[in-house]
Amino acid sequence: MPLVAFTKGHGTGNDFVIVSDPDGELDLSDDQVAVLCDRRFGIGGDGILRVVRADAIDEGADAAASGAVWFMDYRNADGSRAEMCGNGIRVFARYLAEVGWATLDDGPLAIGTRAGVKTVTRSDLGFEVDLGPWRVEPQEVLVRARGIGAPRPGLGIDVGNPHVVVALPDERELDGLDLTAVPQLHPEPPHGANVEFVVPSDPLVRDGVGTIRMRVFERGVGETLSCGTGVAAAALAVRDWAGAAAPDHWTVEVPGGTLGVRMPLVGDERHVLLSGPATLVYSGEVALA
Template sequence: MTMLRFTKGHGTGNDFVLVSDPEGLLDLTPARRAALADRRFGVGADGVIRAVRSQSIPEGRALLASDPDAEWFMDYSNSDGSVSEMCGNGIRVFARFLLDQGLVELAPGRSIPIGTRAGVIEVHRLADGFAADLGRWRLDGGEPLVRARELPVARPGLGINVGNPHVVVALASDDELEALDLGVAPVLDPPAAAGANVEFVVPADPLVVDGIGRIRMRVHERGSGETLSCGTGAVAAALAVRYWAGASAPSEWRVTVPGGVLGVRMFAAEDGEHVALSGPAELVFEGEIAL
């Protein structure tokens, strides 16, 4: 029987099973990843993250040509075993895992490039967590109608891509946000070709305090269902509210999710506007499980 060593971690309640596989030798099929993430028969998690050297995975080797310092690749999959481009909470927990395993050294104030299917992400170590530069973002176009259980009337959503696809929906009140049943996937009309995470957001009143925007959010993640937090979803929600609020809106945001609070910051870069996500990353326990 083959035993798999794993670590359980989370970022604001968005939880992951992490495994170290530097040379890419593990046969982690989609079915095995889904079994690991199963909350009744496996370890239980919103996603599975494999730490593999970029040179040991085709997607990573393609990135090394442009960024040879991106030694490590975050091989991420959703809880149903399907592959995803990137995970904003997951990449912070991944950085913490690399440090804990002694695979990298990263002093506070320093950064490390990490390969993902959304490109190379620069992760900066803070005194109390990590911040990830998620790079350029873009509007995906269109305003699909979004239907969700316990939402009486379909609402228009705004498509935003931050390395993976999102649709953000504005709600009128905290009561509407709390009433949603996100155990059932929201329906998009027209549907997103590759699926999308769907965020429901309520602006605070007042929206801006001391130059920082404030919003609340819940999310249904494709391939995982409702999660306590979604890092790229928090970024998409802040970008959408800033877009709706207009030119006077701030470029720094605090996003409250069921699992905690995340920071989002938009800033100018040589290739256009980038967006950064900051927050905690915790490792909870280690164990072994039979594959």
Template sequence: MTRFTKGHGTENDFVLVPDPDGTIELTPAQVQRLADRRAGIGGDGVIRVMPTRHATEDLVRAQAGEAEWFMDYRNADGSVAEMCGNGTRVFASYLVREGLARGERFDIATRAGVKHVRIVPEGFAVDLGPWRYGDEQGARRDGFDIMVRPRHGKPVPALTLDLGNPHAVVMLPEAIELENLDLTAPPEVQPEQPHGINVEFVRAVGPSHIAMRVHERGVGETRSCGTGAAAAALATRFWSGEEDLKPWRVDVPGGTLTVTPLPGNRVELAGPAELVADGEFAL
């Protein structure tokens, strides 16, 4: 039997599997079973909690001097992912509860580099690290660099950003209501992205305040996406023409997140994280 903990961040939910000895090998089929909402535990992703020194990937193991614990993240379809914004807060909450992280600030190793975490009143704030536009030259010339077609809709322009994982952000035209989008299938993206891409659909609510829905690669629509919220806020800031460091409120179906641009093209994500269940599961 394998131990697990179930947690969520703004209802973006995960199954955490502790692996203190670095001996558990999660296959895609096992991840799919764990994430299955009818035959398994259920979640948008699966996170193996393991010492960074035991990581098999050189890029991750090199982070061991800075971050003791590695967030080995898998999408619900079993595919390996670089990291997950909401998942980092749930991972941080688990480390704190288990006494594996000490103090108000600590670091987490991911495939997208070390993430710096601090405890805040609403839960945890995570420095997601450096980000960049997918095609900054094209974006500044045209305002977008890719086209996205929602299911049963027409193609609309989008802006791509890389936050350790890839995102395409769409500011919806007035004729399309956010709540009416059909996200039961992946939006069509042109040019096609060989490794997939997360797609965020955004509606402006007020100054530095947006609402968002997201279709995540390898998962489908989720109640929240942390890096997606950051990408959506950064894209909207870009389109506003005021690229300052004011915090942004991002409303997602599962709650509210705060995105704060940082100097040096970094960005911080803050929000709640809850651990809701513990148990054992037969892999």
């Protein structure tokens, strides 16, 4: 069996197996991804980040045309392909910088994803990614989850990948959620969705910064300690519910740590940016079945 070099990394506990494949020669099956991400029989992770040059694979053609050198081929722990990963792209950028394939010292680093090209810069919290504009879905989604009784209304937020955000009244109910069971959505989004459960702080805003606490169920993975795009979606949803006076800066607490979200004007449209740490833990080789 061939040996594949890997690095293990995480962003606030959302962990990934990073596989270097600059020339696009590695074709991982869904089953191979699932085994590598298995916490008992593999390395363990919430997903895989394949590091590949944008011009080396068909999916990276648009990114390469726009000037991005690298493409983040992100796969969920079950092997399914995902559009974006907010924690993953920070870890991806950290890896590129550590191995000397890219630098963030001279400005933003452009990285291709299935949700388009995203830019990453250094920030006080570690790294910040511009997720671009977002979309609030018009149709309300009812969410049924184990531990909260009756179905609750959820707000659909698209930040390059789909999310449904549910507000809960207090931390007791948030802590009582059983996310070993898959939340049921009605209607079910065409490509599924990550589901975030949030509790606003009291008071919601301190010194111009909003604060919320969140847990998340990621499609194709299960409950994770953190979800970067989910953190952004949760902040956007609470901002939407809070109305016109809501702030554009947020702090989001997840089981794995704390992340920052802000919504600045970029040109003539508002973008959502996510900031937080990115850690590389160890490297090694694994036999690929």
